[in-house]
Amino acid sequence: MSGSALTPRERAVLAAVERRQTNPEIAAELFISVRTVESHIASLRRKLAAESRAALVAAARARHEGSVPVPTDTLHGRDDDLSAVRALLERHGWVTIVGPGGVGKTRLGLETAHGDGERTPLVVELEHAAPDDVATRIARALGLEATPGDLQGAVSVALAARPHLLLLDNADRVGPATVAVVGALRMRVPSVRVLVTSRTPLGAPGEAVHTLRPLGAEGADSPACALLSDRLRAAGADAGDPVLVARIAQRLDGLPLALELAASVARHLPLAELDARLARDLATLDRASPAGRHRSLDTAFGWTWDLLSTQEQDVLRRLAALPRTFDMDLAAAVTGPGTTGVVLRLLDHSLIVPTRTHPGRFRLLAVMREFVHARTEASTIREVLELHAVAVTETARAFIRTARTDASASASHRSAVLCPEVNAALRWMIAAGHPDAMALAADLAVGVEQYGADIDSIDALTDAARDEGVLASATPQQLLAVGMALAFVDIDLVRSLADRAAAGAADDDGTRAAEQLAAWAAAYRGDVETALMHCAAAERLVGEHGGDWDRGAILQARGIALRAGATPDRAAALAAFTASMRAYARAGDLVHVNNVRYMMASVAAEHPDDRERAIGWAAQARAAAEAMQNPHETAHAQLVQAGLGLAGAGDLGDLVDAFRRLGDLRCLHRALMLRAAAAAQPRERIGHLSEALEIATNARDPARQIAAADALVRALAAASDRIGTLAALDRLGALAGAEHARAACPAELLADFAGRGAPA
Known part of the structure; x- marks a missing residue:
């Protein structure tokens, strides 16, 4: 039986x-x-x-x-946590596992208890316990009948009979009572090991705390993706699209309960529809069973919300209204003076979590933020966003004052932390019509130029550069800063900013800024004569109304122009770049010194006789960029090395991904062209060239569009794709003219091409 x-x-x-x-x-x-x-x-x-x-x-x-109710499904991504908890138990005897609702504290506790081969596990559920009920529940788990005598004494005798591991699950509501009971038991039975799960530390003497974080969700091979895929298959749902799985796992911050709920919902909705719904809100994450606090995210988080004081709820509402991460200073700026202690308590409650990458910065999980937003007045959210924008603007302005002369790794790190906050603040300012939007955009542009771009920053700058309300108050100097940062993204947009700067120039300094920006726009369009004309005009004014930095930028534009066009003047371009480096060095801007060095290496790499100089300059540029921890300049140097065929350049696929993340369309185009040249299979080559052509089109860069279209015609012809070749010739003709297309047409297709309207 x-x-x-x-x-x-x-x-x-x-x-x-x-x-x-x-x-x-x-x-x-x-x-x-x-x-x-x-x-x-x-x-x-x-x-x-x-x-x-x-x-x-x-x-x-x-x-x-x-009796330890460990689920039979696979535990993902918790090996390190299991080892850490077991080590803490051996060292301290009492460990409290803390973390936000739904992070898997109970599961980790059960796995720890189940895997302890030396002690008898005893699981006591305290979720619905009253303060005077803790000892009774432990006694009941031990099989002791209630007696009118010393209950804790009887429990102690029972625990002392053999080694025990006592797991007290969900002790949040009875924390003080748990501290009192466990403290007394440990005094009487030193051999007992105690494991507690709670959303906040209990604060007992001798208590060790293990903070359980959500699962890592970066990449398709992350623990969060593994868990979601596993649960989708168990639910009979489609787990076949790794991109969608990864996006959902990251959207849900790797929170195990949210992933479990998503898998449950995916039984009824296609994964793509689930992803689209989650992008709008998380109310989709609900299920019929099990009942209780894990039925939905609302029930899971509401359990903790009800334990908060009114002040704690108010501070959490304001922190949840912040668009990104925050440090203690920013938290104080939006919650008011004297609230630092409240913020720390919210950290203890696991309602705020540290970021994985930046010590001293915190955030709310996306699922928690949505829960709190639903309990926050719209007026409070608006107020917090304005306070955030003001605070970030002041911080960015102070940071940018020294950006041109600070090439340190710490400044690069600070920029990486600050940029997402500036992007969010800038977007709010644009939407709100805030008068400081253009000033913040100009500061962001300087940061992007100095420390490296990212696609989110580029998008925010582009939004500002296309918004008439923002541009209405822009000075030529601000337009110059924004235009230079966008020069590798959209040449037509830069040219329009230059035209606006010229129209708004009220003095010689404004005229100099307008001429300087016009020179950059023309240089990158390959319009050599126009670029040199604007460079000369800017140089005439820079002595009185600029300095070494502006002189360096003008000379750099001259070098870019001289290497472009139908007949590049390599020697003159290198001379202009050399003079530009010297001017930037006098200004103290080592980042731009290195950027020009990369351009010199790129020019030298175009000629076989200059290979050794190209290799040397590229190596110097890479070493300096890596010392600065500047990802953009590092990728620039690697691109030259890859073009030279050097073994240490790095994987071309990684370079393509890097420039895509950076938002650098010009260098993304170059990396795709290199990748196409290295491709072994014709179809792979055609795919890279097609993307390169689209990238150049998006950047409105005619020279690069023609280069990609030329190569695409050859690749399609080599693949014997007659229809594709003729279509590519049509596009090449539209870009470069019918004669150019006719010259590129394979001999065997000339008759067909002529029959489509091209000259015979």
Whole structure:
């Protein structure tokens, strides 16, 4: 017969036998006769197939181990946490696992208890316990019957009978009572190990705390993706699209409960629809069972929300209204003075979590932010966003004052932290029509130029550069800063900014800024004559109304122009770049010194006789960029090295991904062209060239559009794709003229091409 059929009295007798009590001791404890005890023991031996009292003790231990309700599905990404908790238990004897709702604290506790081969596990659920009920629940788990005597004493005797691991799950609501009971038990039974799960540390003497974070969700091979894929398959849902799985896992911040809920919902919705719904809101994440606090995110988080004071709820609302991460200074700026202690308490409650990459910065999980937003007035959110924008603007302005002369790795790191905040603030300012939007855009542009771009910053700058309300108050100097940062993204946009700067120039300094920006726009369009004309005009004014930095930028534009066009003047371009480096060096801008060095390496690499100089300059540029920890300049140098075919340049696929992240369309085009040249399969080559053509089109860069279209015609012809080749020739003709297209047309297709309207 199964041991699950034991009566309550039989379970109590078995627990006493496990504690090595004699029959008279059991009779005294349970207020029954010795004969009754003997009857119960005989029944236990039959039910548990135990031939001796020792076998009954072993059966009792086995029942404890089997009573730990560990789920049978795979535990993903928690090996390090399991090891850490077990080490803390051995060292301290009491560990509290803390973390936000739904992060998997109970599961980790159960896995720890189940895997402890030296101690008898004892699981006590405290979610619905009252403060005076903690000891009673432990006694009940031990099989002790309630007695009018010293209950904690009886529990201590039971725990001392053999080594125990006591798991007290969900102790949040009875924290002080748990501290008192556990403290007393540990005084009486030093051998007992105690594991507690709670959303906040209990603050007891001798308590070690292990903070459980959400699963890593970066990349398709992350633990969060593995968990979501596993649960999707178990639910009978489609897990076949790794891109969608990865996007959902990242959108849900790797929170295990949210991933479980998503898998449950995916039984009814296609994964693409689920992803689209989650992008709008997380109300989709609900299920019929199990009932209780894990039925939905609302029930999971509401359990903790109800434990917060009114002040804590108000501070959390304001922090949830912040668009990104925050440090303590920013938290104080939006929550008011004297709230630092409240913020720290919210950290203890696991409602705020540290960021993975930037120490000292914090955030709300996306799912928690949405929960809190639903409980926040719209006016509060607007107020917080304005306070955020003002605080970020002041921080950015102070940072940019020294950006041109600070090439340190710490400045690069600070820029990486600050840029997302500036982007969010700038977008809010644009939407709100804030008068400081253009000033913030100009500061962001300087940061992008100095420390490296990213696609989010480029998008924010582009939004500002196309917004008439923002541009209405822009000075030529601000337009120059924004235009130079966007020069590798959209040449037509830069030219329009230059025209606006010229129209708004009210003095010689404004005229110089306008001429300088016009020179950059023309240089990158390959319009050599126009670029040199604007460079000359800007140089005439820079002596009186500029300085070494502006002189360096003008000379750099001259070098870019001289290397462009139908007949590049390499020697003159290198001379202009050399003079530009010297001017930037006098200004103290080592980042732009290195940027020009990269351009010199790129020019030299175009001629076989200059290969050695190209290799040397590229190596210098890369070493300097890596020392600065500047990802953009590092990628620039690697691009030259890849073009030279150097072994240490790095993988071309990684370079393509890097420039895509940076938002640098010009260098993305160059990397795709190199990747196409290195491709072994024609179809792969055609794919890279097609993307390069689209990138150049998006950047409105005619020279690069023509280069990609030329190469695409050759690749399609080599693949014997007649229709594709003719279509590519049509596009090339539209870009470069019919004569150019005719010259590129394979001989065997000339008749067909002429029949489509091209000159014979």
